[in-house]
Amino acid sequence: xxxxxxxxxxxxxxxxxxxxxxxxxxxxxxxxxxxxxxxxxxxxxxxxxxxxxxxxxxxxxxxxxxxxxxxxxxxxxxxxxxxxxxxxxxxxxxxxxxxxxxxxxxxxxxxxxxxxxxxxxxxxxxxxxxxxxxxxxxxxxxxxxxxxxxxxxxxxxxxxxxxxxxxxxxxxxxxxxxxxxxxxxxxxxxxxxxxxxxxxxxxxxxxxxxxxxxxxxxxxxxxxxxxxxxxxxxxxxxx
Ligand SMILES: [Zn+2]
Numbered sequence: 001x002x003x004x005x006x007x008x009x010x011x012x013x014x015x016x017x018x019x020x021x022x023x024x025x026x027x028x029x030x031x032x033x034x035x036x037x038x039x040x041x042x043x044x045x046x047x048x049x050x051x052x053x054x055x056x057x058x059x060x061x062x063x064x065x066x067x068x069x070x071x072x073x074x075x076x077x078x079x080x081x082x083x084x085x086x087x088x089x090x091x092x093x094x095x096x097x098x099x100x101x102x103x104x105x106x107x108x109x110x111x112x113x114x115x116x117x118x119x120x121x122x123x124x125x126x127x128x129x130x131x132x133x134x135x136x137x138x139x140x141x142x143x144x145x146x147x148x149x150x151x152x153x154x155x156x157x158x159x160x161x162x163x164x165x166x167x168x169x170x171x172x173x174x175x176x177x178x179x180x181x182x183x184x185x186x187x188x189x190x191x192x193x194x195x196x197x198x199x200x201x202x203x204x205x206x207x208x209x210x211x212x213x214x215x216x217x218x219x220x221x222x223x224x225x226x227x228x229x230x231x232x233x234x235x236x237x238x239x
Contacts, residue, residue, distance in 0.1 A: 001218045009231050011167045012191045014160045019188050021153045028146050035139045042132050049125050060114045063107055070104040182228055191229040202226035
């Protein structure tokens with residue numbers, strides 16, 4: 001029975017490892033997706049700012065064309081000065097030129113404002129672009145790590161499965177079935193060790209006489225509280 005219990009104990013550890021790998025397999029794709037999403041948010045933000053920059057540049061070019069137009073109007077009006085015959089005409093022309101000049105200086109101011117905005121945005125954009133390089137490197141490294149872990153998990157999985165098959169054949173079917181039933185009912189743990197006279201599955205004390213029996217490891221002793229098969233792994237043993 002001692003050997004049987006040892007095999008069962010090994011099987012329990014393998015089953016827990018397999019359970020952990022399964023949890024990893026659930027978790028890793030979600031982690032990958034989260035990283036991709038974060039990366040996309042950064043990229044989209046940069047795209048949006050690039051779009052804003054384009055709009056501002058277009059606006060600036062339009063205003064510069066407006067400015068040239070106004071300046072030409074001033075030149076044309078000034079050119080007509082020599083043709084003026086009356087004082088009234090002269091005054092009207094001066095007024096016209098004054099109006100064009102006002103428009104010109106307003107457009108000039110607007111251009112300066114747009115250029116300020118463009119400068120700010122460019123600064124922000126270049127900062128973001130530098131940041132995203134670092135972020136992407138970091139994320140790629142994280143993704144690579146996850147991929148490596150997944151590959152490692154696959155290898156371990158295969159190995160453990162192989163050993164599990166062997167153990168399943170070596171363990172007496174009655175014990176094996178009992179273990180499987182308990183495992184299903186008790187959160188994946190059918191056999192559990194006793195430490196400090198306490199069942200490590202439910203953390204309830206094991207009666208002294210039973211504790212002595214468990215330490216012998218040569219009969220099937222079950223926890224009076226959680227029903228799991230108890231195993232003695234020596235002092236300080238866990239699960
Ligand atoms: Zn228990």
